[in-house]
Amino acid sequence: MTYQQLLVDLKSNILYITINRPQKLNALNREVLSELAHAIASAQIDRDVRAILITGAGEKAFVAGADISEFQSYNLEEGKQLAKDGHDHVFNAIENSSKPVIAAINGFALGGGLELAMACHIRIASDNAKLGLPEVTLGLIPGYGGTQRLAQLAGKGLAFEMIFTADMITAEKAQQIGLVNYVVSQSDLLAKAEELLNKIKQRAxxxxxxxxxxxxxxxxxxxxxxxxxxxxxxxxxxxxxxxxxxxxxxxxxxxxxxxx
CATH class of the missing domain: 1.10.12 (Lyase 2-enoyl-coa Hydratase; Chain  A, domain 2)
Structure with missing residues (x-):
């Protein structure tokens, strides 16, 4: 498959997936989600892939959220289907990937972007990263696993607070509450992810x-x-x-x- 919204590259048994919409702060739209679903599914059956790294293009954002313009007019059933398709084909697929997946969070990880990062097995953030679930400001709640995974990773009380207030937190705070494993400088972000993945891919x-x-x-x-x-x-x-x-x-x- 030729990807239009992703940069996909296999190097030294690591599959690099870069969401490539920097002009839109790498916001998730239907095409991005479809391509992510294909890339993750393909990696499961590719023996050359031993690990996966997901990041965003540019230095401003990992993924700054979903593309609101695509679902602003949806009704109840369409909203449910939107969430179900995302769960089934992308977010749960990443969480259940047989190949370890690391999110390299370079900048904003908001809404669906934070949900994407939380679906990964390990998260590393650059020190300028900001993380949050602002869906209630749109009259919504997180719909791609955010209510569940944030509570699992950071605890129920903090999940309530972050979702109720829609406030962003810093990378340092995210590490303190267990939401990310490491915080490093932007210039060291991929190197730190590769350090972990190079160790992991030596294991069985x-x-x-x-x-x-x-x-x-x-x-x-x-x-x-x-x-x-x-x-x-x-x-x-x-x-x-x-x-x-x-x-x-x-x-x-x-x-x-x-x-x-």
Whole structure:
């Protein structure tokens, strides 16, 4: 697929996805969401992809929100479908990605932009980043998982406060409340993300995919997180990566994982 709104590049087994609408502060529109859905789905079946990095073009914004002009006239059913499609094809797909996903937050991450970052497994922010969920100023609430993921990451009280007030917080505050893992300078943002991803991609890919499923199950009311952990732990024993990892450990050498 040829992307019009994304820059997609595979380098050293890391898939770089850059939302490329800097003139619109990388706002999410239908085309961006459709292309994100395709890029994430394709990465799941591409053996050359070991990890994914999502960021925004330019230095002002990761994603400054959704493109309001596209849904301003929607009715009740259209609004529900808008949220459902986003959940199913983009935000939940990222959260459940078998390949680890890091968000490199370069500037504003507001509304759907913060929801996109929260769907990723790890978040790194530049020190000029501002994060928030301002939907109530539009007569809306977050519709792409923001009410759930913000409460999971930062706690119920802070989720209420940020959503009720629509206030933005600084990158430093976001780190204090557990919303981002690291805060670095804008010039060091991608380097820090790559540092983590280069470490992660040396680990066993199937074990990482199992870890994603087990961790996410703990936040799914329909799942038993502990049972999922037991099942995924057992599944690891049936992989070549387990045999390679344990053999390499006993032989005091570095393991070479193949994802099999």
């Amino acid at each position: 890919p199937l074990a990482i995919a199992s870890a994603v499923r087990a961790i996410n199950a703990g936040f799914n009311p329909k799942a038993d997180g502990y049972q999922t952990e037991i099942d995924e732990f057992g599944n690891c024993f049936d992989t070549q990566d387990f045999k390679e990892g344990t053999t390499a450990f006993l032989e005091k050498r570095k393991a070479k994982f193949t994802g099999e």
